[in-house]
Every structure is written in C-alpha cells, then in structure tokens.
Amino acid sequence: MNIPKAYEPNKKEKKVYKLWEKTGYFNPEELPDRHDEPFSILMPPPNANDPLHIGHAVFITLQDIMIRYNRMNGKKALWLPGADHAGFETQVVFERKLKEKGKSRLDMDRDEFYKQVWDYTQKNRDLVRDQIKKLGASCDWSRDTFTLDEKVVNTTYKTFKKMADEGLIYRKKRLVNYCTNHQTAFSDLEVDHEERKTNLYYIKYGPFILATTRPETKFGDTAIAVHPDDRRYRKYVGKQIKIRTLLGEKKIKVIADEAVDQEFGTGAVKVTPAHSEVDFEIWQRHKGEMPEPIEVIDKDGKMTDAAGPYSGMDAKKARKKVAEDMDEMGILQRVDDEYEHSMSVCYKCGQEIEPLLMEQWFIDIKPLAEPAIEAVKNGDVTIHPDNYRKVYLHWMENIKDWNISRQNWWGIEIPAWKCMDCSTDENEEWIITEGEEPDECPECGGDNLEQDTDVFDTWFSSGQWPFATLINEDEPELEKYFPTSVMETGFDILFFWVARMIMLSLYRTEQIPFKDVYLHGLVRDENKDKMSKSKGNVINPIEVAEEYGTDALRMSLVVGNMPGKDMTISENEIKGYRNYVNKIWNMFRFLMMRCQDYDPKNDPKLSKKDKELLEEFKEKAKEITDDLDNFQFSHAGEKLYHYSWHRFADEIIEESKDVLEDEKKKAARQEVLISIFAGILKLAHPFIPLVTEEIYQKMPLEDKKETIMIEEWPV
C-alpha cells in the first residue's frame, strides 16, 4: 500500500461523501437491525437567500456530531434538513438586488414578484445544499423540506384556523411597530432599542409646559395627563382647558394617570394615543374621558390631513417646521438639544419605528405561554446551558400578544377573507379557513369576498416546523421521531424560534417539540469582533474547508466552543487542526508500515503492559462519551485531541517501536495498536468524519462494516 506522507483532503472528501450517500444510511429507515430507538434533530433551516456563513458551519458540525454519535450507539438517527423561505429577510435581500439593477418590486405585480423570488430561493437552495454536503453533514436528504412546502403551509393554515375557532386570534386596530421604509409592521422582538440624542421641546399648553421629543405629533393630542398624586396639577384634573395651537384655539381634557412620572420634565405630558405606546395605553384606561385617537402620520411617514397645513409633509421635516412655527408663535418655551433617550428602531435599516394604529392579526399569547413555561419548569424541556432557562422564563412570563401579520409579498398569505357586503367601518366580518377560498359569507350569503393582503410573520410558520415536518398523514412513519431529541441553535433566536416552537407544539400536539435545547454562541474573529462583510473579517467556511479540509474546520469550530458562549476563530487555529488531521493520517501510515504482517484473525497472548494500554484507552473513551452525553462537545474534542496525539502517538507509538522489533512481542503489540487506533477512529468519527472514514476503509479489521458510520461506539 502506497500511502502519501500528507493527507490531502481535497482528493478524498467528495468520494467519501458519495460513499455515504450510496449506503443510504443517512435515512434512518435504512439502518441495520441493531438500530431501533429513535434519535432526531431538526436542522434549523438556513435562509434560502444567501450562501452559508461560519455560523451555519457551527451548527452543522455540532448537530452532525450528535447524529453520528447516536447513530453509532445504535439509534435510528434522523437529521432532517431544510431551507427557510425567510419571508421578510428574503424580500429585503431580493429587493436590494432589484435596486442594484435599477428596478423595484413596484415595477411588477405581486404574482410576478413572488415567482421571481421563488426562483431565486430555489437556486440558492441548491447551492446551500451542496455547501452543507461539503461540510460533511450526514442528514437525510430524502426528507429535505422547504418552509413553503405544501405540508408546512397547510399546517400553518390549520393552526391559524384552530386558534381563530378557539378565540385565540383577534384582529384589532392597535398600535403596531411600523417601519415606513420597509412598509411593514413588526413584532416587538424585531424592534431594536438604541440610545440616541434628540431634541426635547418644551411647549406651552395653556397653564402647562409640556416636554416632548415629537412636536409634530401634537395635532394628535387628545388629552393632557398628570400623575394623580401631583399636587401642582390637582386642580386641573377632569377639567377642559383652552390651549393655543398652530391650528387655532382648542379645548383639551386633563386626566390623571399613574404612568406619568412627576419627576420628568414638568410632570405633565401630552397624550397622543395614535403615535405612542404609553399614550395608547393611557387612552385604553380613560376611554370614557377622551376622544378617539387622531392619526396624524400615515404609512408613508407623511403627515395626514389632521395636520392641517402640514398635510403631506414628511414627518421628520414636519418636526422641525412645527417647532419653528411654534417658536414664532411664542408657544415654544425652550429646547434641550442634549437629550439622550432610548428609541425604537427597525432592526434591519435602523430607521425610527413609527408606532401606527393599524388593523392587524394578533395572537392572545398567554394561554399558549402558560404550558410552555410549565414544560421548562418541570423539566420536560431542558435548556443548556442552564442560565438560559432563567432568560427564557423571564421572557415568557412577561410575554405580550403577538402581531403575526406582515405587509409583505413574500410569505404565506393569511387565509382570511373579508365580506365586503356585511362589513362596516365599526365591525368587519372576516371568514377564516384552512386555506381554501370560501364560496360565500356565512353571515349574509354574499360572495363579495376579499382576501387579506398580509402574510404571516415567518416565525409563526417556522414555529410549527417540528410538527409540520414530522406529523402528517402522508408520512405516518415519521411520527416516531416526534418529539425530537435535541434542538440545537443559536441563543439569539431563543425567543424568536425556540419559545414559539414550544408554545405552538404544545398547542397543536399537546407534546413538547424537543427534550433538550442546546444553545451555541456567536462566532467572532480573533479580535473578538463580530464578523461582517463590511468589516471584511468574515471567514467563509467553504473556502476554508477547501483549503484546509472540512475536518480541520469542524474541529476548530468545536474545540473552544462552550455552550451558550461566543467563540473566536482564526485561520491560524484552523491550520492547527489541519495539522492534527494530518497527524491522524500519519498514525495510520505508521501502523500500515509496521503491521504489514498483521492478521486480524490471529489471537496473540497480550502482555500485562498491552492490557494496561487497552484499559487506559477504555477509560479515556468513557470520559469522552460522558462529555458527549452532557453536551460538552468542546471538552470531548479536546480530550480526543490530547489523547490521540500526545498520549497515543507521542508516547504509546514511540514506546512500541522497540517492541515491534521483538519477534516474540510483536504480534500482540500490533493487535493492541491497531485496536486502540481503530477505537480512536470511531471516537473521532463524529468530529472529523471524512478522514476517519477514508482511513477506516483501508484498515485491516475483523467484521469491518460498509462504513464507519454504523460501527459500534467503543464504550
């Protein structure tokens, strides 16, 4: 056998992956008999709008380790891959590409836009699939699922209908987080908070001086609020007072509400329910005393007719103009231009979020949250690392209703139809179905129905991923993989995704979606900076895998990657693991050179020392197994690295060189070395699957399997 001195991953990796695919063992139903107990992981579907980044490589590696380890332990291991249509995210990416070509989605109709985005995501999906293969992932491609596949969409419709029937869905005109740039509403989670410096204007309101950061919204003021205990203003509470405004004289009511901070500004605040969350809540509490909210800004961020002469003006420009005009009129007392406060901004473009009153679909979330809190409290679902359990519970216990409608074109359309005949301004008549268009309105029998133009928040459908993929009539055999064993994902989507999956699973199936949640951190560069294209510090996992080998990349993503913590990675580190993989290769090369006369069928008598070496390996293997069982992947990888290199190669092999010269002891020692090395290959296989398979195929072993993938775990 002519074995090259250095391992050349590029020449071997593709071939090895093809071998695996040929065996069919990625599909758990094809596994040999000893595999019975199911073990399942759902791959968090990568967005089908961009190639993979290093973060994907992290979760692919960790999940592949779990899958391969459990498969070798005789479990029916299912790793179900997928791709995410990623609604709003993809729409933004695609629109950016259109813009680069000087186009816009408004140049085409909605169907045409949808079709173009569909084609775009399918192309990306193929690319991403190849990249996942390049990373050595042993997932079951026969079950590859797209988040817009029929079964997923149907499941989403069914859930929505069930919720609507049970009164958990409501449509209300409520204040929502709106981005006038992206022209859509967001849930609270998609809003970032930033400390920014703004002007704080002090405005005369009759006998009051009120502080506000947004003078342009004053046309929407419907009350003045003070704290009920504030002695300064007690005499005004409940009274109408006369104020001078840019639109002439006006009467406005003074109300008392606990939300007002006596210490802030002058202790009195204008109430603008149509454009401020706090003010909206004040209005909810004082409906009888106040007029209906007045909307002064529209969806395009322009002033409405309610703003009189400012109508049509951009709200930001109006802010300045209104302030100037008020100053001229003498009702602007002063301006504090050093005022720093936290404001809501769009997580995508950073533009100020405009709270607007809009009709949207909401989920009454408390009834869903309660069982999901219980499931984590009682240990049905375990979160690793443990400190995220507290973070989860805190969020869940303070959860607010979820706005699931988005004003986008790319996504699952909401299966709700409005009857135009019997809907009035006060009362809209909506018909919700499981997707099919209704023939007539059940109320009035009319057929003048219009479907809602909104789509679902992507997280509403992806929150149903576990049961949408594993429970359906067409593939009943898949049900044994639900609930899944582990959900491995980034801590940044604990609320977005993990929490929603737990809630929606319990709601629809009365079962938890997964038993363990393992959260990994963010990958940063060697200076601990976030990787970003604009900084130019990104490490492209595919390029690195091509240069140093997939196994080296995987090793570098595991060792030093502690649960729930950010990790750093550098090219130098990857190079180090390339050396390690090469070291393994050379252990193999050494053994083959010195064991040419080795016959696995022989049964030589082992010396005491030989037995000790075997025993020592067993102990180390046990430690590594314990680490894997406890989600300590970094420790497991490090122990493997250390034992195989610095114990097995540096010491055991070195000591054995003399023994192998001794004809009497030689056969026994060959047996021991090959046996331990085969054990190392098995232990290492989940971490560095490609090189271990390549070597395994060439090893002289008894009862050799088709692939090391289905070898028995050596503990």
Next chain:
RNA sequence: GGGCGGUUAGCUCAGUGGCAGAGCAUCUCGCUUACAUCGAGGGGGUCGUAGGUUCGAAUCCUUCACCGCCCACCA
C-alpha cells in the same frame, strides 16, 4: 430601570473547596526511515478589586471596578 454573563499565561479559553491547566504564540535543541503539517525540552500567571467563611479559596459569601449581552412604555 431590571436581568444575565465575563474578568485565570502574550492570545483564545478550561478548571467551581485540596500542590495553578490546555491549545496557539515564544525560546532552545533535533531534517532519528509515520508525520518538519514533526519530535524533545524550557520560560511565562500575587486567578480584576477589597473584605469575609474555612485547616485549606481561582473555586463559597459580600463589596466595588471594568467589559459584553438581553429585556424594558421615562414623554
């Protein structure tokens, strides 16, 4: 405003009551027929601060400082 995490060797981090560890980097020596993508050996830390508990503290308790993150309706 509330919460969480971190602070250990030059760097990245393990270590949660019993003699301070790993990898990388560095220095010295060695091209010995598995591997120079290697081997042998060395240097390097008052474990953020101040106090407490203990026979014994990087580890438990308290204080402070600095860094990072998450949540939150101060106009």
